[in-house]
Amino acid sequence: MPASRVYINPMVARKKPSEPAEHRWQISFIKATPVYLGDVYARDEATAIEEAAREFKIDDTLKNRLVARREA
Numbered sequence: 001m002p003a004s005r006v007y008i009n010p011m012v013a014r015k016k017p018s019e020p021a022e023h024r025w026q027i028s029f030i031k032a033t034p035v036y037l038g039d040v041y042a043r044d045e046a047t048a049i050e051e052a053a054r055e056f057k058i059d060d061t062l063k064n065r066l067v068a069r070r071e072a
Helices: 045-055 060-065
Strands: 023-029 035-042 066-070
Touching: 023 045, 035 045, 035 066, 045 060, 045 066, 060 066
Parallel strands: none
Antiparallel strands: 023 035, 023 066
16 A cells, blocks of 8 residues: 555544635616615625615615626
């Protein structure tokens, strides 16, 4: 057996799957001319839109006009 396979400690700590990182999302309100509202931090686009609607006090009837764009 090769030396590299001889020593495998069963007590080796396994890496736990980490939670997805939060990203910065630019939020715009779509109308005749899009309006930039600001930035929010969230894990995904749907969460970013929900957070923006809450933070910028957007009514539920207008929430479908929010667009989130992830910043690099």
